[in-house]
Amino acid sequence: MIFNRRTFLGTSAVAAASLAAPMVRAQGKPRVIVIGGGAGGATAARYIAKDSKGAVDVTLIEPTRTYYTCFFSNLYLGGIKEIDDLGHSYGGLAAGGVNVVHDWAVGVDRDAKTVTLAGGGSLPYDKLILSPGIDFVDGAVDGWDLSAQNAMPHAYKGGSQTELLKAQLKAMPEGGTFAMVAPPNPYRCPPGPYERVSMIAHYLKANNPTAKIIVADPKPKFSKMALFQEGWNNHYAGMVDWIGEDFGGGEVSVDPAAMTVTIDGEETKVDVCNVIPAMKAGRIAEIAGVTDGNWAPVNAIDMSSKADPDIHVLGDASQQGDMPKSGFSANSQAKVCANAVRGALTGSKVFPAKFSNTCWSLIDANDGVKVGATYEATAEKIAKVDGFISQTGETSDVRKATYEESEGWYAGITADMFGASV
Amino acid sequence: MRAFRFLMPLAVAGVMSLPCQAEIGDAEAGEKVFQQCKGCHQVGAGAKHRSGPHLNGLFGRQAASLDDFKYSKSFQRAGAGGLEWHAETLDVFLENPRAMTSGTRMSFRGVKDPQDRAHLILYLRQFSDNPADIPEADPTAQAVDHDLDPAILALKGDPEYGAYLSGECTTCHQAAGSDEGIPSITLWPEDQFVVAMHAYKTKKRNHPVMQMIARRLGDEEIAALAAYFKDLEN
Missing domain, CATH: 3.50.50.60 (FAD/NAD(P)-binding domain)
Known part of the structure; x- marks a missing residue:
């Protein structure tokens, strides 16, 4: 396999470490490639690396060096958050043992089980996780x-x-x-x-x-x-x-x-x-041949593609059933997927799938509302179990508490995605 | 609560310039300020460790020196480095906890008003020289007030299962224990965790997200989560 030095992340120390270590350790070690460093991909990469304690070689391919969350971007438009509040580096993932490669994935060879990078070279995988988010439907x-x-x-x-x-x-x-x-x-x-x-x-x-x-x-x-x-x-x-x-x-x-x-x-x-x-799955899902129409159908139990058992699709790009396309959903699906992938590669215990989602929205300063649900895996799809929604006419205290909770959630999910910053 | 007044010794640079009324603490007012601490800290007769250590006998004590509480590494270092709790050190700490010990799990934003800190410190001072308030005293009603089946409380959770299930919690509740907007559940005592989750399940605690999450957790799963979070290290 060919690595292009400049595609590696960040500070020279981190880059050197991530360049040197996996090349040596990867011998015989199962390899996971994650494409897309958002709520689904970053979470999956971090959890597999963290929970396998080095037993799985995890590479995350993500073109941007600073990830700006789409969630809370409306609060920036409203003047309630600054753009810098939404930016996150991949330093915490690199420190947590994930090889972070800043490049575009441009091809997937499902027979050879390799991913081709725009910067040249290809990377082999045992399991591939696609979390490319969305693209737009032409016309x-x-x-x-x-x-x-x-x-x-x-x-x-x-x-x-x-x-x-x-x-x-x-x-x-x-x-x-x-x-x-x-x-x-x-x-x-x-x-x-x-x-x-x-x-x-x-x-x-x-x-x-x-x-x-x-x-x-x-x-x-x-x-x-x-x-x-x-x-x-x-x-x-x-x-x-x-x-x-x-x-x-x-x-x-x-x-x-x-x-x-x-x-x-x-x-x-x-x-x-x-x-x-109108939206469709991020293009790499289509290139990998795991889409059917605009989205990539998956099995609810582990988010594996219905077209290829060694590919999993997370978040917005997946067609899974009842969950809304949200960062929270992608993060929830990533943990189910990480548990299943780690189990398949290392024999660790695989627990039953469990999903949840909550979406907070801000209507005016300190006027927050939310909707959420829990989900389970059935043979056909991810199916809704239970849910709730904020009520009209709630007091301003309730709405303010809901907004403060959403800020707590933002800090929580970004820490859960990217790990401790370094 | 008796409302005696007390002149706070203020030797810390920067606090000297405050208006003089800031130097006077009022224990009754301090008890009100303490409301924001009560989620994690107990003080007084029967006080026990919760997410934070009990605060009896605090004055004159070396930081991170109670044997039976699991302190953050940051606090252990501070204690080993000679940090002792007095009015001055508490005043600095309470103004911005992370400024003194950056790695503390007490990610409380701090008490910004010097007058409120003075009240709070005076309130806490009362529990440092009173033998009736040592932890061995009888528990108070505040400790664990519930009607949960003892068999449920006695369940031994599987921490590995809890680690997996915790993924559902850590989307919002930070593993590192921050509590801005969403409370910390890291290092929560097992019994308290179990009681709280069952209280959500039976709608005795009132939060729609938590009621929904708790509703589909079985007794074993709640026990597993409690077993995982009680020892969570970062």
Whole structure:
């Protein structure tokens, strides 16, 4: 196998250690490659390395050196968090025994069981874990493709796109119009677009109070709809115009050059336009041949691909059943997968699959709501067992506590994903 | 609680410049400030270790010196390095616990108001020279007030199973024991953990996420989690 020195992580000491150690130790040791260092992949890599205590060689392939979470990025748009609050390094994973390779995985040879890197070379695996997140369906929004993402950002992957959208909001003229094209189901983070509307309204109320928000939505209803609509009425009366499927919200085209949005035949000139197109599994899942349609079907018991028992697919890219596509879900699935993969490779005990998810959303400063559920593995899918949702009309104390809890969760899940920072 | 007043000796640099009323502590006010500590620390007759050590006999004691409490390495080093608890050291510590011992599991954000710290320190001072308050005294009602079947409490959990199940907890509850927004469950005494989880299960404790999580945990699973978290080292 060929390693390219410059693809290794970070400080020279860490890079040297990760370069030297696995080359020697990997002889005869089972090898796991994880593609994608987000909530699914980072968690899976960290747990396998941690729990196998060095018995499994774990390599994480992730192109970015600083991971910006998509969750909480709306709070950055709202001015409640700074961009640096959302950035995380891979130093903690490297210190925890994971070989972190900063490169793009561009090919998977399932017969030879190798992964090809954009920077050259290929890496062998015994088990491959794909956690590539999302990509966008071509032609999903008439007039928009990836070449238009600077004029009309999606801001639905954390990092530069989020910053671009924020910059555009700041530059919006007084009394201007912000438009969002919301995605059809299924998509990453079901309450995400509506939390974004809330946070943008929060920002505009303080900085540009006569501005308007238009949402074109192909769906007749959405996650936590009653809670969001109550919040929009309470905090941002008259600012948000949500156009659902019943009113032609699905009949949308955009013109990024002219900055116009046409909804059900009616053209509107807008100042900022956030296009969140229909989604599909991150491209490497398709390249690996484990997708069926837009997503990668998996077995609920261990998140293994239905197309290949030695490949597991986590998080947004997977088609697993009832769990929403969320960072929390990916983190939960990663632990089930890590336990199963470690068991298969080292003979450690494999415990029954158990999943859970909670999604917090912020409607206004200190006005947090949440929805959550527990899940189990059945023969067909991950099936919902039990759930709860915040209620309309809750007191401000309850909402504040919910928001504070979400901050605790953010600190918790990022520590769980990336380990202690070094 | 008697409300005697007490002049705090303040020798720590930086605290000297405070207005003079900050130097006066009030034990009754201190008892109120102590409310935010009670989740992890007990003090007074029958006080036991919880997530944090009991605070009886604190004054004049070397840090991390109670044999039966598992201190963080950070605190063990501080104690070995000569840290003793007095009004001055407590004042510095309580202002920002992590500033004094960066690795403490007590990731409490601190008591920022010097007056509140003075109240709190005076309150704690009362439990340091009173023989009635040594830990061997009878437990108080505060300790473990529940009606849980003793057979459930007696279950011995499997820590390996608990380690696996803990993945569901550590998405929110940090293994390192931070408690900002979401409480720490690391090094929680086993019995307390079991009682709390069963209280969620039976809706005696009121939190929708925890009720949902607890609802589908069996007695063995709760015991396994308790067995795992009681010894969790980072």
